[in-house]
Amino acid sequence: MSEDKVPPQVEVDTNSSNDLSGADLGDGHLELRQHSSAEIESLGKWYDKKFRVFGAGFRFSDSMTQVVMLSFVVFMTPGMYNALSGIGASIKDVKTSDNSVVALYSTFATIGFFGGTICNTIGVRASLIFGGIGYALYSASLLCYYHTENKGFVIFAGAFLGVCASVLWAAQGSIIMSYPAEGQKGRALMVFWVIFNLGAVIGSIIPLANNLENKNSFVNDGTYIAFIILMCLGSVIAFFMLPISKVWKADGTRVMTKAHPNWKKELMDMGRLLIKEPKIYFLFPMFFSSNWFYTYQFNEFNAGRFNLRTRSLNSLLYWFSQMVGAVAIGTVLDMGRYRRSVRAKIGWVIVFLTGMAIWGGGLKFQLGFTREDVTPIKHADGTITPARLAPIDYKEGKYIGPMFLYMFYGVYDAIFQNFILWTLGAMSNNPKKTALYGGFYKGIQSAAAAIAWRLDAMGHLYMAMFGSSWGLVQGSLLIAAPLILFKITDHTELEDDGMENIFDADELRSVKSTVGSNLPNDEKV
Numbered sequence: 001m002s003e004d005k006v007p008p009q010v011e012v013d014t015n016s017s018n019d020l021s022g023a024d025l026g027d028g029h030l031e032l033r034q035h036s037s038a039e040i041e042s043l044g045k046w047y048d049k050k051f052r053v054f055g056a057g058f059r060f061s062d063s064m065t066q067v068v069m070l071s072f073v074v075f076m077t078p079g080m081y082n083a084l085s086g087i088g089a090s091i092k093d094v095k096t097s098d099n100s101v102v103a104l105y106s107t108f109a110t111i112g113f114f115g116g117t118i119c120n121t122i123g124v125r126a127s128l129i130f131g132g133i134g135y136a137l138y139s140a141s142l143l144c145y146y147h148t149e150n151k152g153f154v155i156f157a158g159a160f161l162g163v164c165a166s167v168l169w170a171a172q173g174s175i176i177m178s179y180p181a182e183g184q185k186g187r188a189l190m191v192f193w194v195i196f197n198l199g200a201v202i203g204s205i206i207p208l209a210n211n212l213e214n215k216n217s218f219v220n221d222g223t224y225i226a227f228i229i230l231m232c233l234g235s236v237i238a239f240f241m242l243p244i245s246k247v248w249k250a251d252g253t254r255v256m257t258k259a260h261p262n263w264k265k266e267l268m269d270m271g272r273l274l275i276k277e278p279k280i281y282f283l284f285p286m287f288f289s290s291n292w293f294y295t296y297q298f299n300e301f302n303a304g305r306f307n308l309r310t311r312s313l314n315s316l317l318y319w320f321s322q323m324v325g326a327v328a329i330g331t332v333l334d335m336g337r338y339r340r341s342v343r344a345k346i347g348w349v350i351v352f353l354t355g356m357a358i359w360g361g362g363l364k365f366q367l368g369f370t371r372e373d374v375t376p377i378k379h380a381d382g383t384i385t386p387a388r389l390a391p392i393d394y395k396e397g398k399y400i401g402p403m404f405l406y407m408f409y410g411v412y413d414a415i416f417q418n419f420i421l422w423t424l425g426a427m428s429n430n431p432k433k434t435a436l437y438g439g440f441y442k443g444i445q446s447a448a449a450a451i452a453w454r455l456d457a458m459g460h461l462y463m464a465m466f467g468s469s470w471g472l473v474q475g476s477l478l479i480a481a482p483l484i485l486f487k488i489t490d491h492t493e494l495e496d497d498g499m500e501n502i503f504d505a506d507e508l509r510s511v512k513s514t515v516g517s518n519l520p521n522d523e524k525v
Helices: 037-041 065-078 078-086 094-112 115-122 123-146 151-180 183-210 221-239 263-276 278-289 292-305 308-333 340-366 398-428 431-457 462-486 506-510
Strands: 022-024 031-032 049-051 057-061
Touching: 022 263, 031 292, 037 057, 037 065, 037 308, 065 123, 065 151, 065 183, 065 221, 065 292, 065 398, 078 123, 078 151, 078 183, 078 221, 078 308, 078 462, 094 115, 094 123, 094 151, 115 123, 115 151, 115 263, 123 221, 151 183, 151 398, 151 431, 183 308, 263 278, 263 462, 278 292, 278 398, 278 431, 278 462, 292 308, 292 340, 292 398, 292 431, 292 462, 308 340, 340 462, 398 431, 398 462, 431 462
Parallel strands: none
Antiparallel strands: 022 031, 049 057
């Protein structure tokens, strides 16, 4: 917009769900309106008032408050699931465990690609509530198997969890990428990832404490029951989150969304996004890589080489290290002294070089054992020949090196996935679009994970799984380099972001630039 052009004043319709959000300046340019804290509080809604807790003030409708609540939802659901998975092969039948995970990621991949469409249709709160149910059911199926060996229930629960998780993660992607202001997206990711992985850390303490004196490979009832209760709490927390239309960003603008979208239009928008923004394809290999290495790290490195109590300790350290990695990469990606395009380049270099160093260190450890070395042999007469290499216990001196390696694997997972999410957030502030991005991300990620877990169930070489994990993350970074290094801009313009499509023409005309001048005192903002 030229400097001499004065935007017209347009009246506010306070009954609109998108009031006080933006204005059409008459030349096709859409501009968001910023509002002070006092203006927001004057709306009179309880969630817009500031509360004080331990001396700190916060507003329930503030985007970062909602991000923290989201973090605790995920803390209780995927966070606890990660803790359970992180100890590796948590039921006696490794093949059934692998097949349930294959079922999980197969449905996750299928439904996940449309997860953003579902989330945009039913809303983020309903998506998070529904998502949490699947995690509790999955843990219940493991407890059931422990007593009945019902393989079908475990596999069904895995498939159902894939459906639930696809919707939950689409909602997570929409919130974490669109709620924070542009200068706070790295910080929001850092907060989310730290709290999310704190769930896995605390969750890992449960099997560690319950099995501290247990030197065999299986967990007890108390472990599963604790996980079931905590996962149910995740859906309860989600119930108290606000709808998108009631959330304010830190810069005093609304998080805008079109109310009551039509699901057919949502599907058309998803197809249109893939056609009109082909740059997203450059990130698809990174999506594919981002959970592939979990199979190697959890079932082959951790479960293959350590006893249960040491696996539980490893899991705790792994998720704690993710918190450290999230703080590090989040700090880098929000450095105010550099423009966003420069931060994108710095982030890419860090992720690439860190991957080479950590996975390069992992190669030496992996050369020391094969699947055959750590697998007991069961003979036809029922006798079992112990594995050639006994599981490592944390009290042994040779544990220290692998312990640090596993911690660095956790650091790398955090910086790799946070960098993907930050890149997606740098491409859009539109919650409709970021929900679709989240669906693409989790759908492709889950398709890859289904393949990786199936390869493990088929008994493929440990070295093949290691090599594919390393090759995929480094290769995907090279493929994504043209987008990350040259297409990330310093600011996302609203027109380029498709934000004008959030409103109907009548809704755009209902927004004004001079805030509250004609409103009664109890409605001024």
